Amino acid sequence: MKKISILIPTYNEQEVLEHLYQRLGKLANDNRAYEFEFLFINDGSRDKTLEIIKGYAENDNRIAYVNLSRNFGKEIAMIAGLDHVTGDATVIIDADLQDPPELIPKMIKYWEEGYDDVYAKRNSRDGETWFKKVTSKLYYQILQKVTHIKIQKDTGDFRLLDRRCVEALKQIRESQRYTKGMFSWIGFEKKEITYDRDPRIAGTSKWNYLKLFNFAIDGITSFTTAPLRISSFVGFIVSVISFIYIVIVVIRTTLNGSDVAGYPSLMAAVLFLGGVQLLSLGIIGEYIGRIFNETKQRPLYFVEDYHSGKHVKKAR
Ligand code: UDP
Numbered sequence: 001m002k003k004i005s006i007l008i009p010t011y012n013e014q015e016v017l018e019h020l021y022q023r024l025g026k027l028a029n030d031n032r033a034y035e036f037e038f039l040f041i042n043d044g045s046r047d048k049t050l051e052i053i054k055g056y057a058e059n060d061n062r063i064a065y066v067n068l069s070r071n072f073g074k075e076i077a078m079i080a081g082l083d084h085v086t087g088d089a090t091v092i093i094d095a096d097l098q099d100p101p102e103l104i105p106k107m108i109k110y111w112e113e114g115y116d117d118v119y120a121k122r123n124s125r126d127g128e129t130w131f132k133k134v135t136s137k138l139y140y141q142i143l144q145k146v147t148h149i150k151i152q153k154d155t156g157d158f159r160l161l162d163r164r165c166v167e168a169l170k171q172i173r174e175s176q177r178y179t180k181g182m183f184s185w186i187g188f189e190k191k192e193i194t195y196d197r198d199p200r201i202a203g204t205s206k207w208n209y210l211k212l213f214n215f216a217i218d219g220i221t222s223f224t225t226a227p228l229r230i231s232s233f234v235g236f237i238v239s240v241i242s243f244i245y246i247v248i249v250v251i252r253t254t255l256n257g258s259d260v261a262g263y264p265s266l267m268a269a270v271l272f273l274g275g276v277q278l279l280s281l282g283i284i285g286e287y288i289g290r291i292f293n294e295t296k297q298r299p300l301y302f303v304e305d306y307h308s309g310k311h312v313k314k315a316r
């Protein structure tokens with residue numbers, strides 16, 4: 001019997017777990033041709049999340065969990081999960097039921113047809129603010145332009161991955177992870193299905209705009225060095241313009257003598273160049289920062305405990 005692992009990164013999700021567990025249980029009951037594993041990654045939750053998961057695991061041997069030593073963020077929680085899944089295929093799903101588990105049988109169907117990565121694209125983004133919608137649209141456009149890999153629009157991490165995709169992703173050990181880009185980068189046969197993204201069922205989103213902004217920067221800097229190119233390009237253009245201006249100033253001074261009044265243009269040039277220089281330094285700094293972080297070669301996460309459902313007796 002083929003085994004499907006459901007990977008669920010969870011951080012402070014005590015309000016939603018009961019709903020999630022019911023929906024997943026129903027999914028498993030409706031698809032008895034497959035064996036299921038529900039792997040929860042407890043990403044350092046500070047509420048009752050871990051206790052609830054442990055409670056489920058006592059009576060249900062489909063439940064497995066990895067308890068991380070602290071909160072590492074969803075990106076790291078996902079790789080921790082991929083390191084521990086045992087299924088022939090893995091579905092990554094959010095705990096808050098924004099990704100409907102009812103879509104999973106459809107994913108499995110395409111997987112059986114030979115696709116390695118069946119990803120779910122959102123039709124609508126109900127329950128998200130217009131600001132988030134607009135910024136995310138704009139961001140994907142920019143990302144698409146500057147990186148050369150095709151990153152799927154309006155697609156989150158909700159997808160089914162064949163074992164070989166999982167093995168490929170496990171080999172990417174960079175610490176500032178942008179998993180969404182990695183799914184594209186590894187390649188393999190992809191299939192798109194669409195769905196309506198529901199609002200979060202309970203609890204609150206763990207994202208804020210600062211996190212989102214940092215994540216956006218990570219997305220660009222981990223997949224392209226285009227910003228470095230752009231700053232070289234801007235530097236080049238500014239140098240050419242400055243050179244022309246210097247020639248003009250020299251000619252004018254030789255013909256008319258010097259006029260002392262030049263304060264505004266001087267100020268403008270100094271400030272503009274200062275700005276361009278700082279910006280370029282910042283961009284270089286971003287990449288040096290990444291080099292610094294990666295050369296440390298730290299482990300991506302630490303596991304406090306791992307429980308796999310296999311050996312647990314059903315009733316005690
Ligand atoms: N999550 C996590 N670690 C974190 C933040 C979030 O594992 O540090 C999980 C969270 O429990 C949920 C998923 O990542 O299952 C998506 O988080 P959320 O719903 O807050 O993000 P949004 O849907 O608003 O983008």
Ligand code: MG
Nearest residue numbers: 094096098200
């Ligand atoms: Mg959510």
